[in-house]
Amino acid sequence: MGGSPAPVGREELLSRLERVLHSRGRALLTGTAGVGKTEVALAEAARAEARGETVLWLATLPADRDIPGAAAAALVASA
Ligand SMILES: Nc1ncnc2c1ncn2[C@@H]1O[C@H](COP(=O)(O)OP(=O)(O)O)[C@@H](O)[C@H]1O
Ligand SMILES: [Mg+2]
Structure with missing residues (x-):
């Protein structure tokens, strides 16, 4: 671990997430x-x-609302 600091009060949760x-x-x-x-x-x-x-990192956007498969396409394009 190390690198960027954990969000305030989340060090323990972040360690658990990594494990x-x-x-x-x-x-x-x-x-x-x-x-x-x-x-x-x-x-x-x-x-x-x-x-x-x-x-x-895949996150849906309001602009994707009317485009079927937009989020999946973005994920494939980023890989
Ligand atoms: N540990 C934290 N300490 C301080 N501010 C935080 C912390 N976690 C989240 N925030 C802030 O609280 C707000 C909501 O957090 P966010 O991660 O978007 O919540 P969620 O994804 O669960 O809806 C954001 O402005 C974020 O920067
Ligand atoms: Mg969120």
Whole structure:
């Protein structure tokens, strides 16, 4: 670990997320809107990139609303 700092108060959660990702290859962050899921995911993505790992970031955009498969196409294009 190391690199970018964890979001305030999330060091323990970030460590746990890294352990789960490395042991299971996937993780799901859940919680009510605004609780900090995206912030934690961004922090983990920054750490993984700093370690030289490939990070694919997929997020739906309002502009994609009427384009079937837009998000999937963006993911494939970024890979
Ligand atoms: N640990 C934290 N300390 C301070 N601010 C935070 C923290 N986590 C998230 N925030 C801020 O709170 C707001 C909501 O966080 P966000 O990650 O977008 O929530 P979610 O994805 O769960 O809806 C954002 O402005 C974000 O920068
Ligand atoms: Mg979010």
